[in-house]
Amino acid sequence: MKRFFGENKNNPWFWTFVVLSVALLFALPLMSRSAGNSGDEDGFQIPQGKNVINWYKTDGADSTCMTFNNLKYYGSSFDVVTEFVNQTFHIDNISQSRHIMNSLMGWLAILMVGLIAYLLGGARAGVFALLLMFLSPRFLGHSFNNPKDVPFAAGVIASIYGMILFFKQFPKVKWYTYVILILSIALSISIRIGGLILFGYFGLLGLMYLIFMLIRNKKPLEGDFITINTRGEKTGVLIVKMIGIALAICIVGYFAGLLLWPFAMESPIKNPWEAFTLMSNFDIAIRQLFEGTTQWSDLLPWYYTPKYILMTIPIAVIIGVVLFFVFCWRNKQDRFWAFFIFFVFFFPVFWIVYTHANVYGGWRHAMFAYPPMVVAAGWGFDGFLKWIEKKLKAKEGEESAQTSKEGLVVNVAGLAVLLLLLIGPIRFIVANHPYEYVYFNELEGGVKKAFGNYELDYYYHSTREASEWIIANAQPKPDGSKTRVGTWHSASVNYFFRNDTALFRPMFIRWYEKENSDWDYAIFVLTGINPDYLKSKAFPPKNTVKTIDVDGMPIAIILKREDKSDCEAYKLKEANSLDSAVMLYHEALQVDPNNMGALVNLGEIYLRQGKIDSAQMMLNRYFEFDPKAETANYLYAYTLVNQNKLNDALDVLHKLQKYNPKFGSAYVLAIQLYLQQKDMVSAKKEFMKVIDLDRVDNQIVQLWVQYSSMQGINQQQAYINLYSTMAKSLDKRGKHKEAEEYRKLIGR
Numbered sequence: 239m240k241r242f243f244g245e246n247k248n249n250p251w252f253w254t255f256v257v258l259s260v261a262l263l264f265a266l267p268l269m270s271r272s273a274g275n276s277g278d279e280d281g282f283q284i285p286q287g288k289n290v291i292n293w294y295k296t297d298g299a300d301s302t303c304m305t306f307n308n309l310k311y312y313g314s315s316f317d318v319v320t321e322f323v324n325q326t327f328h329i330d331n332i333s334q335s336r337h338i339m340n341s342l343m344g345w346l347a348i349l350m351v352g353l354i355a356y357l358l359g360g361a362r363a364g365v366f367a368l369l370l371m372f373l374s375p376r377f378l379g380h381s382f383n384n385p386k387d388v389p390f391a392a393g394v395i396a397s398i399y400g401m402i403l404f405f406k407q408f409p410k411v412k413w414y415t416y417v418i419l420i421l422s423i424a425l426s427i428s429i430r431i432g433g434l435i436l437f438g439y440f441g442l443l444g445l446m447y448l449i450f451m452l453i454r455n456k457k458p459l460e461g462d463f464i465t466i467n468t469r470g471e472k473t474g475v476l477i478v479k480m481i482g483i484a485l486a487i488c489i490v491g492y493f494a495g496l497l498l499w500p501f502a503m504e505s506p507i508k509n510p511w512e513a514f515t516l517m518s519n520f521d522i523a524i525r526q527l528f529e530g531t532t533q534w535s536d537l538l539p540w541y542y543t544p545k546y547i548l549m550t551i552p553i554a555v556i557i558g559v560v561l562f563f564v565f566c567w568r569n570k571q572d573r574f575w576a577f578f579i580f581f582v583f584f585f586p587v588f589w590i591v592y593t594h595a596n597v598y599g600g601w602r603h604a605m606f607a608y609p610p611m612v613v614a615a616g617w618g619f620d621g622f623l624k625w626i627e628k629k630l631k632a633k634e635g636e637e638s639a640q641t642s643k644e645g646l647v648v649n650v651a652g653l654a655v656l657l658l659l660l661i662g663p664i665r666f667i668v669a670n671h672p673y674e675y676v677y678f679n680e681l682e683g684g685v686k687k688a689f690g691n692y693e694l695d696y697y698y699h700s701t702r703e704a705s706e707w708i709i710a711n712a713q714p715k716p717d718g719s720k721t722r723v724g725t726w727h728s729a730s731v732n733y734f735f736r737n738d739t740a741l742f743r744p745m746f747i748r749w750y751e752k753e754n755s756d757w758d759y760a761i762f763v764l765t766g767i768n769p770d771y772l773k774s775k776a777f778p779p780k781n782t783v784k785t786i787d788v789d790g791m792p793i794a795i796i797l798k799r800e801d802k803s804d805c806e807a808y809k810l811k812e813a814n815s816l817d818s819a820v821m822l823y824h825e826a827l828q829v830d831p832n833n834m835g836a837l838v839n840l841g842e843i844y845l846r847q848g849k850i851d852s853a854q855m856m857l858n859r860y861f862e863f864d865p866k867a868e869t870a871n872y873l874y875a876y877t878l879v880n881q882n883k884l885n886d887a888l889d890v891l892h893k894l895q896k897y898n899p900k901f902g903s904a905y906v907l908a909i910q911l912y913l914q915q916k917d918m919v920s921a922k923k924e925f926m927k928v929i930d931l932d933r934v935d936n937q938i939v940q941l942w943v944q945y946s947s948m949q950g951i952n953q954q955q956a957y958i959n960l961y962s963t964m965a966k967s968l969d970k971r972g973k974h975k976e977a978e979e980y981r982k983l984i985g986r
Contacts, residue, residue, distance in 0.1 A: 251361035251649075255352060258368050263345055266381060270341035273382035273672040274702030274730070275333050281729035282307055283385045284332065287317030291325070293500045303500050310501035311513040315428035316343070316389045318498045333733060337383050344381025347392040348372055350399045351609045355616040357402060358575050359566075362623070362649070366656060367616025370558060373663045376550050376600070377608060379675025383699070386429060387605040393426030395609035397436045398582055402575070404487075405447050408480060420491045427495030431514045435586070437488050443578055444484055448477060450574065523900075524598045530691045530769055534900060535598035543590050546601045549682040549692070551608070554659035558615025565621030566614070572621075576614075583611040599696050623652045670788045673699060685789040690772040696765045698727045700786045700794035704761040705734035707784055707796060712759060714741060724757035731761060750869065752797075753804040753826075753835020760797040768864050776832040776863035801829045804836050816843050832863060841873050850877050866897040868904075875907060884911050895927070902933050909941050913948065921945055929967045934960075958984045 246252035289303035304310045320339050324332045348371045356364030372378065381388050400419035404411055426433030451473060496502040502510045523536040548556070566576045586607040590597060597603045630644050657664075666677050676695055678688040685694065705723075712721050720740075724747035725731045731744045747755045749767055764772060771777055778785060784796040807822035820843055826836040837860040844853035857874045860867065871894045878887035888911055894904040905928045912921035925945070928938055939960065946956035961980040968977035 246361065249361055251365055255356060255361050255364045255368065258365060259349055259352060262348060262368070262372055263342075266341040266345045266348075266378075267338045269378075269671065270337040270382040271334055273337050274699035275733060276383040276385070277696070277698040277727065277730070279333065279336065279383065279385060279730065280733050282309060283314075283317045284321070284336075286312075286314055287321035290314050290318045290498065290500055291321050298500070311431075311516050312386075313428040313430060313495065313499045313502070315425065315495075315498040316340075316385050320385075333383075336385065340383055340385055340388060341381050343389040343392045344378070347377075347381075347388065347395050347609050350392070350395040351612050351616070354395070354399050354402060354579075354610075354613045355620070357399070357406070358572070358579070358613070359617040359620045362652075363617045363620035365616075365653075366558075366619045367613055369656065369660065370552065370555055370615050371609065371612045373660045373667065374552055374555065374608070374612065375663050375666050375674035375677035377605065378667065379673065379677070379699075380602060380605065382672060384602065384605075384697070387602045390426060390429040390433070391606040391609055393422050393424075393429060393433060394436065394606040396422035397426060398439065398610060401440055401443050402578075404484075405443060408447075409476060411483070416487065419487050420494060423488065423491030424494035424497075427492060427510075428498055431510050431517060433495065434514060439582055440484055440488065442581065444480060446574065446578065447480075451476070523596060525766060525898075526598050526696075527691070527693045527765070527769055532766075532768060532898070536596040537899060538597075540591050540594060543597055543601050543604055544587055546692075547587070547604070547608075549678055549688075550600060551611075551679065552660060552663045553679055553681065554656060554663075555612055555615045557659065558618040559611060560618065561622045562614040562618030564618070565625050566617055568621075568625075576617075579610050579614050579617070583607045583609075583614065600693065619652065619656055623648055666789070673788050673793065675699070676788045676793060685791050689791040690769040693765055694788065694791070695763050695793040698730055698763050698765075700763055701725070701727055701730045701761060702734055703786050704784070704794050704796050705731050708759050708761070709735070709738055709742070711784075712742075715758070721759065722757040724752065724755060724760040726762060726766070750834070750867070753833060753839075754808040756802065756805050758799055760799070761794065762797070763794045764792060768866050770866055771864040774863035780830040780832070801826060803829065804833055804839075808835070808839060811839060811843060816847060819843060831859075834860065834864070838867070838870050838873070841870065841877075845873055845877055845880070848880070850880050853877050868894060868898050868901050871897070872901075872903055872907070875904075879907075879911070884915065887911060899927075900931055900933055902928070902935065902938075905933065906937055906941065909938075909945070913941070913945060916948070918945070918949065926963075926967075929964055930971070934964065 286303060286306055286309045289300075289306050292300040293303045303314075316339075320332075320336045323329070323339070324335055329335045348368060351371045352364045352368035355367035377388075377391075396418060400415055400422055403415040404419060407415060423433065423436055426436055493506065496506055496510065501513070523534045525532050526535055526538065527533075528538060528542060562576070562580075566572045584607075586604055589595070590604060595603075601608075626648050627645060630648065662680055663677065667674050670676070673695065675697065676685060678684050678692070682688055682692075688694065708721075708723060715721055720743040723731065723735065723742055723744045725744065726746070726748060728744050728746045735742045735744050745755070745757060747757060747760065749762055752760060752762075778792065778795050779797060781797045781800060782795050783798040785792040786794040786796075803822045803826040807819045807826065810816075810819035810822065820840065823836040823840050823843075826833050830836075837856050841853045841856040841860070844850070844856060854874065854877050857870050857877070860870045861874075864870070871890055875887045875890040875894070878884075878890065888908060891904045891908045891911075894901060895908075898904075905924050909921050909924045912918075912924060922945075925938070925942060928934055942960050943953055943956045946959065947953075951959070961984045965977040965980040968974070968980070
């Protein structure tokens with residue numbers, strides 16, 4: 239260490255690197271203190287951390303961690319460690335302590351990015367990489383409270399740093415390199431079993447190294463990008479030694495990564511492999527707002543992840559990556575490491591695209607690919623300046639460009655240009671903290687253009703500010719009862735009201751059913767809401783009392799209920815007192831003509847009463863601001879059926895299927911109408927849509943039996959045909975294991 243500092247004591251870029259790294263070590267935890275809770279924390283990560291602690295405390299007797307929300311398939315090291323800290327020190331504000339520790343994981347990732355760039359390009363490249371990584375709003379925002387993707391990214395990039403050190407030092411590998419590699423591999427695997435990808439990275443780099451070694455033995459190569467000190471050892475001996483050490487590191491890192499993972503501890507080979515297989519075929523789909531429409535995550539277009547990355551990273555990083563390809567590949571001595579850095583940021587994104595992986599929430603599942611991308615960007619800017627310096631040095635002839643007056647100008651100008659390119663992210667961070675992760679770059683037009691086209695606060699960070707606003711502004715109710723606070727994401731809201739339960743009662747409500755429930759205030763993060771409504775004149779609702787904004791655009795709203803006619807009307811409707819319900823719903827519409835619940839419920843009541851024209855009038859009023867609403871369209875299709883306009887009804891149902899391909903009722907009604915018309919070909923097409931979407935339920939099965947009966951096929955054969963068709967569909971989509979289960983049912 240003394241030698242390291244001594245060699246760099248006259249390099250201002252070195253001291254800039256040190257000071258910046260230390261400053262960020264303090265800055266990130268301080269910034270994290272104002273962050274809200276992420277969507278996974280309260281409902282999943284915090285409880286699972288407690289469950290795992292209890293598993294260890296009871297020597298496995300308390301096995302809740304094995305059954306809680308399928309989280310046994312994930313490593314929980316971050317949650318276990320933070321829960322242990324919170325319990326040991328009796329911390330009440332557990333979220334804040336978690337966020338501080340989360341930010342330290344973010345800092346670790348930023349530091350490793352800087353160190354790799356330093357290692358490959360020098361101190362200036364390291365400084366550039368540190369700045370680019372810290373001033374990447376998406377990553378910075380996730381660093382505050384993302385307990386999965388940020389620690390995983392930190393583990394992966396630290397492993398990459400260790401791998402580069404290993405092969406630069408081999409065969410005289412320093413002890414700290416072994417420590418870095420083992421701990422970082424363990425950290426990655428202890429968060430996600432996908433950390434096994436590091437073994438592939440290690441193997442690839444080793445293979446590249448071996449190829450270089452063999453070529454060098456036959457023909458000297460230009461450059462000294464890998465120093466090989468053979469000490470007289472034969473190549474074969476070195477290869478065996480390298481493979482043996484690498485395997486030992488991987489094995490120790492692997493088993494160390496399982497120590498805080500109960501499911502893996504029960505069977506260290508079988509269970510992690512089961513988790514890896516399950517994660518590779520993740521089948522839980524979430525609706526996402528993308529390109530102005532709501533789409534299911536397992537049906538998103540192939541370019542979802544790369545497009546999201548390009549829209550939400552600083553333009554400076556994009557330019558830096560371009561410079562990386564232009565300048566860092568020019569020098570043969572850089573090409574070896576440049577290829578490796580390129581591979582570790584390109585391959586994960588390529589694999590997501592190639593396998594059509596089920597991803598959502600922007601590119602957070604690919605976040606571990608971003609740090610090496612920033613390494614490339616920082617290195618690219620440095621490579622560009624080195625190219626300019628080389629030109630200046632050739633022109634000057636004698637004096638070094640880096641120490642000359644011209645060299646000083648290059649350094650200052652280079653840093654100034656980088657900061658100029660980062661003005662947008664800097665402004666965004668300052669203006670919108672702690673919602674940095676909502677950032678969209680200038681290529682997309684910022685948050686203003688992204689509003690209603692892409693997800694903004696999809697991780698529910700704004701529930702903290704909304705909850706605190708209600709606590710500060712809501713007046714106690716005159717009758718002494720608790721103020722009901724409705725929200726879709728009740729887990730985090732419950733946390734922020736934990737010290738005010740005498741006055742407030744958080745409760746779960748859905749956006750499209752909010753008028754049916756009895757609440758006083760409501761918090762809604764603007765996710766899962768049809769974009770047409772968000773862009774309509776009806777938004778925000780009339781009873782909105784507070785919006786939480788990013789760059790002037792709302793990411794969450796707070797509603798205050800002044801009139802409960804709609805809630806009382808819903809109770810009457812459910813009690814079948816339809817005329818009384820109609821009266822109250824019309825009262826609600828006088829208060830707010832765009833009351834969504836009143837309009838759709840009146841449409842349903844009028845339909846039940848046979849007043850088709852009135853039903854259509856109410857639903858058409860609804861469509862003025864939310865034309866793709868599922869329930870409203872489904873009811874409208876029924877009004878057309880009642881008018882015997884079957885083809886028109888089918889048109890509505892087909893549009894509804896496009897709006898939401900997994901809205902099962904649209905397929906059921908379409909099949910019923912086709913069977914009513916004896917259109918067996920069209921009915922079969924509807925069945926195939928349902929089968930290909932894995933939406934077969936008891937109602938679909940009964941309709942299939944009816945469809946088969948109309949063709950003279952008995953019930954037993956109908957089931958055989960259905961299971962056979964489902965197996966073929968699953969095979970076609972690569973789900974061979976599930977297909978085999980259906981073939982077993984029919985004995986094939």
